[in-house]
Amino acid sequence: MRRLVKTPSILCLTASLFFVSAGFADTSYQALLADESNGADWLSYSGGYKSERFSPLNQITPVNADQLKVIWAYQMQPTGLSGAGLQETTPLVADGIMYLTESPSSVTALDARTGRMIWHFVPDISNDVLNIGFPRINRGVALLNETVYVATLDARLFALDAATGAVRWETTVAENSVGFSLTLAPLALDGKIIVGVSGAEAGVRGFVDAYDASSGERLWRTFTVPAPGEPGSETWQGDDWQTGGGSTWLTGSFDPELNLLYWTTGNPAPDWNGDLRPGDNLFTCAVLALDPDSGEMKWYFQYTPHDTHDWDANQIPVLVDGEFRGEQRKMLALANRNAFYYLLDRATGEFLLGEEYSYQTWAEGIDDNGRPIVLPNTEPTREGNVVWPSLQGATNWFSPSYNPQTEQFFVSNRRMGAMYFKADAEYEPGTPFLGGGEQAFDGDDASGAIISLDVMSGDLQWEFELQTPPWSGVMATGGGLVFGSSNEGNFFALDAEDGSALWNFNTGAHIRTNPMGFSVDGQQRVAIIGGQTLFVFGLD
Amino acid sequence: MLPIRNPLKTSPRSKVVLLFALAVCTSVPASGQDLESGQQLFQTLCARCHGILGEGGEGPSLKRAQLTHAPDDETLTSIIVGGIPGTGMPGSRQLRGGDDLDVAAYVRSLGRLPEEPLPGDPAAGQLVYQSAGNCSSCHIVDGTGTGIGPELSDVGLRRNAAYLRQSVVNPEADQPRLVDRFRGSLNAFLTVRIVSERGTYEGMRVNEDAFTVQMRDVAGNFYSFDKADLISYEKALGHSFMPGYSTALNQQQINDVVSYLMTLRGEN
Numbered sequence A: 001m002r003r004l005v006k007t008p009s010i011l012c013l014t015a016s017l018f019f020v021s022a023g024f025a026d027t028s029y030q031a032l033l034a035d036e037s038n039g040a041d042w043l044s045y046s047g048g049y050k051s052e053r054f055s056p057l058n059q060i061t062p063v064n065a066d067q068l069k070v071i072w073a074y075q076m077q078p079t080g081l082s083g084a085g086l087q088e089t090t091p092l093v094a095d096g097i098m099y100l101t102e103s104p105s106s107v108t109a110l111d112a113r114t115g116r117m118i119w120h121f122v123p124d125i126s127n128d129v130l131n132i133g134f135p136r137i138n139r140g141v142a143l144l145n146e147t148v149y150v151a152t153l154d155a156r157l158f159a160l161d162a163a164t165g166a167v168r169w170e171t172t173v174a175e176n177s178v179g180f181s182l183t184l185a186p187l188a189l190d191g192k193i194i195v196g197v198s199g200a201e202a203g204v205r206g207f208v209d210a211y212d213a214s215s216g217e218r219l220w221r222t223f224t225v226p227a228p229g230e231p232g233s234e235t236w237q238g239d240d241w242q243t244g245g246g247s248t249w250l251t252g253s254f255d256p257e258l259n260l261l262y263w264t265t266g267n268p269a270p271d272w273n274g275d276l277r278p279g280d281n282l283f284t285c286a287v288l289a290l291d292p293d294s295g296e297m298k299w300y301f302q303y304t305p306h307d308t309h310d311w312d313a314n315q316i317p318v319l320v321d322g323e324f325r326g327e328q329r330k331m332l333a334l335a336n337r338n339a340f341y342y343l344l345d346r347a348t349g350e351f352l353l354g355e356e357y358s359y360q361t362w363a364e365g366i367d368d369n370g371r372p373i374v375l376p377n378t379e380p381t382r383e384g385n386v387v388w389p390s391l392q393g394a395t396n397w398f399s400p401s402y403n404p405q406t407e408q409f410f411v412s413n414r415r416m417g418a419m420y421f422k423a424d425a426e427y428e429p430g431t432p433f434l435g436g437g438e439q440a441f442d443g444d445d446a447s448g449a450i451i452s453l454d455v456m457s458g459d460l461q462w463e464f465e466l467q468t469p470p471w472s473g474v475m476a477t478g479g480g481l482v483f484g485s486s487n488e489g490n491f492f493a494l495d496a497e498d499g500s501a502l503w504n505f506n507t508g509a510h511i512r513t514n515p516m517g518f519s520v521d522g523q524q525r526v527a528i529i530g531g532q533t534l535f536v537f538g539l540d
Numbered sequence B: 001m002l003p004i005r006n007p008l009k010t011s012p013r014s015k016v017v018l019l020f021a022l023a024v025c026t027s028v029p030a031s032g033q034d035l036e037s038g039q040q041l042f043q044t045l046c047a048r049c050h051g052i053l054g055e056g057g058e059g060p061s062l063k064r065a066q067l068t069h070a071p072d073d074e075t076l077t078s079i080i081v082g083g084i085p086g087t088g089m090p091g092s093r094q095l096r097g098g099d100d101l102d103v104a105a106y107v108r109s110l111g112r113l114p115e116e117p118l119p120g121d122p123a124a125g126q127l128v129y130q131s132a133g134n135c136s137s138c139h140i141v142d143g144t145g146t147g148i149g150p151e152l153s154d155v156g157l158r159r160n161a162a163y164l165r166q167s168v169v170n171p172e173a174d175q176p177r178l179v180d181r182f183r184g185s186l187n188a189f190l191t192v193r194i195v196s197e198r199g200t201y202e203g204m205r206v207n208e209d210a211f212t213v214q215m216r217d218v219a220g221n222f223y224s225f226d227k228a229d230l231i232s233y234e235k236a237l238g239h240s241f242m243p244g245y246s247t248a249l250n251q252q253q254i255n256d257v258v259s260y261l262m263t264l265r266g267e268n
Helices: A008-024 A029-033 B015-025 B035-045 B073-082 B099-111 B122-130 B161-169 B251-262
Strands: A069-075 A092-094 A097-102 A106-111 A117-121 A142-144 A147-151 A156-161 A167-172 A192-196 A207-212 A218-223 A253-255 A260-264 A286-290 A297-302 A318-324 A327-335 A340-345 A351-356 A363-366 A372-374 A385-387 A401-403 A408-415 A418-422 A436-440 A447-454 A460-466 A475-477 A481-485 A490-495 A501-506 A516-520 A523-530 A533-538 B177-180 B184-187 B191-196 B199-208 B212-216 B222-226 B232-236
Touching: A029 A142, A092 A142, A092 A516, A106 A147, A156 A192, A192 A260, A253 A318, A327 A408, A340 A363, A351 A363, A401 A475, A408 A481, A436 B035, A447 A481, A475 A516, A481 A523, B035 B099, B073 B099, B122 B251, B161 B251, B184 B199, B191 B212, B191 B222, B199 B222
Parallel strands: none
Antiparallel strands: A069 A533, A092 A097, A097 A106, A106 A117, A142 A147, A147 A156, A156 A167, A192 A207, A207 A218, A253 A260, A260 A286, A286 A297, A318 A327, A327 A340, A340 A351, A363 A372, A385 A418, A401 A408, A408 A447, A418 A436, A447 A460, A475 A481, A481 A490, A490 A501, A516 A523, A523 A533, B177 B184, B191 B199, B191 B232, B199 B212, B212 B222
């Protein structure tokens, strides 16, 4: 007969282990600075401030990858909120505890060794919450000093006690009633929490915010669309800036040596009718270099001036150090939704490289200043105009991965065109402000791939073809692998050297998130979410 | 490097005037919904499958007083926003907040238009279907026939006469999609040719991912392959196993069989 009550000695041992685990979880700013080289933990959304999404762990290799198996799985907890259920979170792991979000904005802490739940936090979100232009999802939490930070669909920011999930503070970032939402994983810096907003499809004016990590007090706000008289305002006319878009809905990167925060911005509003907002529409579809202490913009680079295809630049800016054309540089690499791969000098914003990495029909190329040479007749029209890529882009929010050891840049690549339409649009707060739409080419007319680029040149090294355009990211490892996934539910490992498939597992549901890696009990683990299930894989 | 530019004085522009002009041009129906706006959104987001005038195509004609999946306005609006699970009908969540009501009002207005007349005699068409056409050798209607091609029991709800005529005369002209909102979409009934060490296989693809492909041959045998084991794998885009009937049937027979198919509404 099994004992139902633990013996005192077991209780003591359990308490001791828990105490050791909780007592030594280091989620300090110093730990975040070392996140890239710390294979055991995964302390921030992209696995470190450089956003490499690279796990240095090397137990799993091309030789043994075919022995990967499910170690444990966790089923997400439905909240009853209609329309929620797509999972796009990247779990974090700190000293054996995993923290993840569940759509729309719940947070769960799990034992990373077994998958058993430690606590579960569900913010009270009304079924009437607005999410205009995107699903009811969340991409993860931030960790800092034993506190878990989560941004919510109804545009609030919560600080939770990491041990219990208890609310330390909450604050309202913006008004959901006019279309603001928060779906991103916050970024924790030294004593600050950085967040951005979604909502350009409702005609919001985007911004980046910094909050005091201890109190929740807002420290600064930097708008992505300038008011009259501010730098960049010459690229707008009349009152267009007030509904100009420029959402900031994806987590940025940080260079502690340069003390610069890099944050990307989304489309101008309305999306597809550029007649209603003449000009370059700064600082939309751009990357901004911000002073994290003041929010002051040090430089910017606009990838797609006067965008009319909804090609947000909300992709992960990856910080790369190395020799570019004979000169040692600190760089920022980004595979843009517009089908071009860019390298910038991240100290100055200087444009270094812009190369097509995916089939596109809208630009002849990128000029010496980094401005696209736009082909004629590629704007949306009333009758419809065929352009590649589709509005979902040649890639999207899901993460690329960079292996600094081999200087390979891996991208989940969508290969899909669309018929773009232009329509009228009139701004009304809290309603769609679109000005058109698309009919994407689907079926076997669309496809996808995982591609490997030479980070310094953008040259294609190999590709692994996917049946349909993916909606999930990639992660390279120190063991010479690239993990990726597909809409069809495959989670797979590729040989980073040549892209050959080494292993795959059918999760049985669509995958639309990023892989991440950690170790527990000295064993390398890789995690992915298929449908509503988090799977953790390992060798033993 | 692109430095932050100094602010320049902006020139006034005419957006307010433009919006006013648009408002004047826009008709507002008695229902309070903006039919013109609904039509424009419909043509942008819905016309690819339902036809530019709602006459149908790959999707059903909406020129019907009663819509099968949308018996009331609330359900119709819900479908416009959220789609119909398990079918090719995707949702357009961006329409929430008012535009969905405009599109719903426009779709309802289509139902007040006269229904498409049948081009022939359905009873005669049923005979053609069963005899000269030998259609049941590949299709199932109301439980009868062989399931090699698509089931046709409710095809009259899902297609219009022009699309069905095209399918009978030239089935290769269009390949419908198997749409899964999350898993991506595939061409349905795609002809494939697979060569492995076990032999050569021709048939219709059932499913596929990056690592495997499933197919069924014309005899109904099901096969599953790992792509890594294949010698070759060819997709015959634009090919159909169904023969065209432009010469096997005369015009009257085609009109009749199309009419018969239009009466198949899943009611048996």
